[in-house]
Amino acid sequence: MSTFQRFRESWLRPILFFGNNLLSLIGGALTSASAFVLIGFYLVDAFGHGGSRNPYLGIILGFFLPALFLLGLLLIPLGILARHAALRRAGKIPSVYPRINLADPLFRHGIEVVLLATFVNFVLLGTATYRGVAYMDTKxxxxxxxxxxxxxxxxxxxxxxxxxxxxxxxxxxxxxxxxxxxxxxxxxxxxxxxxxxxxxxxxxxxxxxxxxxxxxCHRADAWIGDKIRISTTFDDDEKNTRTRSLILLHVGGRDLTGKLSGIHGAHLGHIVYISTDTRHQIIHYVAKTEADGSVVEYTDTNLKQARVGVQRAMDCTDCHNRVAHSFDTPEKAVDRSMLAGAISPELPFIHKESIALLKASYGSPEQARTQIAASLKRFYQSNYPDLWQKDQPRIAEAASRLAVLWSQNVFPFMKVTWGTYPNNLGHNDYPGCSRCHDGSHNSASGQSISSDCSVCHNVLTIDDSNRSQLADLGVQ
Ligand code: HEC
Ligand code: HEC
Ligand code: HEC
Ligand code: HEC
Ligand code: HEC
Known part of the structure; x- marks a missing residue:
């Protein structure tokens, strides 16, 4: 018997025989149908009309159709196995499978089509899987x-x-x-x-x-040294008085001589901690392993809690927890927009009004937009009618900016609001560094995690106190 004959006798005929069942036929139909739709989409996509910008199309193309396709592909052998088992139980497996008449051109073409389709299906499945996985990695x-x-x-x-x-x-x-x-x-x-x-x-x-x-992408001990940070804030008075603070942050790192220093240097040793909450905002136990292997343990003397909880090794994200998606406080959001001029600091009491409007609750971004605009209009119309007459565009600009700020920070359906996601880098808006550096985390020998301002930064100017220094630096 030639190889082809043997293949025909012991494989092709049985497969065709057992494959003649509802499940396998449905499988075949599903596979072919989803294959044709997928090919259609890929072709359209390849010619640049795919609308692949639409994330939902991505789900259909990346998951749904390939899943149907795969399901169909699985149903075919399942149907074959089921029919085989059923016939065996009934003792009806034929000793000789029905002849395949290769002389029948219709049948021969059928076989060719099945073989070709199987090949195409595998290529397609590979592509679809690759695309699905790649798509899952996109933003x-x-x-x-x-x-x-x-x-x-x-x-x-x-x-x-x-x-x-x-x-x-x-x-x-x-x-x-x-x-x-x-x-x-x-x-x-x-x-x-x-x-x-x-x-x-x-x-x-x-x-x-x-x-x-x-x-x-980053080196843990890269030398960064000192960084100047200027922060600008506006007050709640009529003139929205602007004040600036200037600090010199000692970020440090590993210097030319190999010595570690500064904020980065200090935490490169192994520090572990235990917090009482999932956001790691209340830390009651800290331990640092020094270079010589000795361990210093600090406990929060205010929080009389045993050392229970999951121990976590401190890493970059304990300080830089908001590097990619940071949310503001209403104050920071307004200050930043006022500094950029998107909310004009010339508008009387705009700082105070803005913060009150941002903190109010709205059901949706659309509601925020209309209600903020209406409230701001009411405020200026009744308190500063002259200004309202001549400055309407500026007031409208401020209102639309506020609506944007609100919708970038508050998401009612996810119960996300101002302050839901604290930023740990600093200590003014959230506990941040003070979760440990608050003077009350002490070791058995009375050592405390330092809270002296100058270990982290020198305060050069606070609240515009040193105008000549600001002028020297060219800060307007
Ligand atoms: C794929 C590479 C990559 C990864 C991963 C990455 N970063 Fe960065 N990071 C960069 C690049 C590039 C910049 C500089 C961007 C610029 O200057 O516009 C940067 C900038 C920064 C900055 C300074 C700018 C800022 O926003 O304050 C910090 C801090 C930082 N990264 C921390 C982190 C932390 C922490 C992680 C891990 C959670 C991380 N990065 C993961 C590439 C990366
Ligand atoms: C103890 C807190 C803390 C830890 C831990 C920490 N950083 Fe920082 N890092 C800071 C502070 C504070 C700054 C200065 C921020 C600023 O400029 O406002 C900074 C600045 C940076 C910058 C910006 C440097 C520049 O030139 O602007 C990068 C990048 C960075 N860190 C990466 C990292 C990486 C990577 C890790 C983990 C290996 C890490 N940091 C761990 C506190 C920390
Ligand atoms: C540079 C690193 C970085 C990138 C890029 C990044 N994240 Fe994050 N993500 C973090 C860190 C760090 C946290 C932990 C925040 C914390 O513990 O406070 C986090 C937390 C989250 C959380 C939990 C809720 C929250 O906000 O704390 C979600 C959801 C999330 N990220 C989604 C995303 C999505 C979606 C993208 C892409 C659009 C993304 N992240 C890109 C670093 C990153
Ligand atoms: C999980 C606790 C923890 C957090 C959070 C933390 N630190 Fe520390 N830090 C320590 C410990 C422990 C030490 C070592 C004890 C010491 O030197 O006082 C230390 C040491 C330091 C030192 C060296 C102090 C010295 O006397 O030389 C600096 C600077 C510092 N931290 C800055 C920061 C800054 C900035 C932040 C916030 C961005 C921060 N730390 C957040 C635990 C923490
Ligand atoms: C454990 C380290 C640490 C200690 C101790 C510390 N600070 Fe800071 N401080 C920081 C960091 C980090 C930032 C920068 C936050 C940022 O990049 O936005 C900061 C920012 C500031 C700012 C700028 C305002 C702002 O909103 O950015 C002022 C002002 C300030 N600190 C004052 C003080 C004073 C006063 C003390 C002493 C009573 C002190 N800090 C102690 C780490 C520290």
Missing amino acids: DFCGATCHVMAPEGTAYPVFAHSGVPCVGCHVGSGVGGYIHAKVNGTRQLIDVLRNRYPAPILTNDLLPSASQTCLN
Whole structure:
């Protein structure tokens, strides 16, 4: 018997025989139908009309159709196995399978089509899988499709890392990190589909360690040295008095001689801590392992709690927790917009009014837009009618800016509002550094984690106190 004959006798004929069942036929139909739709989409996409900007199309193309396709492909052998089992149970397996009449041109072409379709199907499945996986890594998928991540997706484009895909920080390196993320991600996707996701979302402990993310691009001990930081704030008085503060931050790092110093240098040793809350805002135990291996433990003397809880190794994200998607406080948001002129500091009491308007509650961005505009109009119309007469465009500009600020920071459907996501870098708006550096975290020998201003920064000017210094630096 030739190889082809043997193949025909013991494979092709049985497959065709057992394949003649409803399940396999449905499978074949599903596979072919989704294949044709996919090919259609890919062709349209390749010629630039794919509308692939639309994240929902991405879900259909990346997941739904390939899933149908795969389901169909699985149903075919399942049907074959089921029919085989059923016939065997009934003792009806033929000793000789019905002849395949290759002389019948219709049948021969049928076989050719099946073989060709199988080949095309495998190529297609590979492409679809690749595209699906690649799509899952885009910020469109994470930040736009998945509405529960709207807060992060909205905040993200503004910051230094807007070129870094979400997975750059949310998926650890290597196969382990990838699988971990996909398993977690699938669970989360199911939660979203079942409408049972947490609101607001908190990740902290699901985040891979910085060594697998940040350190792919940054060096932990890079020398940064001192940095000048100017912060501008406006007061709540009629003139919106502007004040500036100037600090020289000692970021440090490893210098030319190899010595570690400053803020970065101080935490490069191994520091672990235990917090009482999932956002790590209340820290009651800290331990630092020094270069010589000795360990100094600090406990919060105000919080008489035993050392219970999960121990976490401090890394970059304990300070830089808002590097990619940062939310403002109403004060910071207004100050920044006033400094940029998007909210004119010339408008009397605009600082005070703006903050009150941002802190009020609105049901949706549209509601915020109309109500903020109406309130601001009412305020100037009744208190400063002359100004309202001649400055309407400026007031309208301020109102629309405020509506934008609100919609970038408040997401009622996710229960995200001002202050939901604290920023740990600093100590003025949130506890930040003071979670540990508050003078009340002490060691057994009475040493405390330092809270002296100058270990972190020298305060050069506070509240415009040193105008000549500001002038020397060319600050207007
Ligand atoms: C440069 C690193 C980085 C990138 C890029 C990044 N994230 Fe994050 N993300 C973080 C860190 C760090 C946290 C932990 C925040 C914390 O603990 O306070 C976080 C937390 C989150 C959380 C939990 C809720 C919250 O805001 O704390 C969500 C959801 C999230 N990120 C979504 C996204 C999405 C969507 C993208 C892409 C559009 C993205 N992230 C890109 C670093 C990043
Ligand atoms: C894929 C590479 C990449 C990853 C991953 C990455 N960064 Fe960055 N980061 C950059 C680049 C590039 C810049 C400079 C951007 C610029 O100057 O516009 C930057 C800037 C920064 C800055 C200074 C600008 C700012 O926003 O304050 C900080 C701080 C920072 N990164 C911290 C982190 C931390 C913490 C992580 C991990 C959670 C991280 N980065 C992950 C590439 C990366
Ligand atoms: C103890 C808190 C803390 C930790 C931990 C920390 N940083 Fe920073 N880092 C700071 C502060 C504070 C600044 C200065 C911020 C500013 O300019 O406002 C800074 C600045 C930076 C900058 C900006 C430098 C520049 O030239 O503008 C980068 C990049 C950075 N850190 C990366 C990292 C990385 C990567 C890690 C983890 C290995 C890390 N940091 C760990 C507190 C920290
Ligand atoms: C989880 C606790 C923790 C947090 C949060 C933390 N630190 Fe520290 N830090 C320590 C410990 C522990 C030490 C070592 C003890 C010491 O030197 O006082 C230290 C040391 C330092 C030192 C060196 C002090 C010295 O006397 O030389 C500086 C500077 C510093 N931290 C700055 C910061 C800044 C800035 C932040 C916030 C962006 C911050 N730290 C957040 C735990 C923390
Ligand atoms: C553990 C370190 C640490 C200590 C101690 C500390 N600061 Fe700061 N401070 C910071 C950091 C980090 C920032 C910068 C935050 C940022 O980049 O936005 C900051 C910012 C500031 C600012 C700028 C205002 C702003 O909103 O950015 C002022 C003013 C200030 N600190 C005053 C003080 C004074 C006064 C003390 C002493 C009573 C003090 N700090 C102690 C770490 C510290």
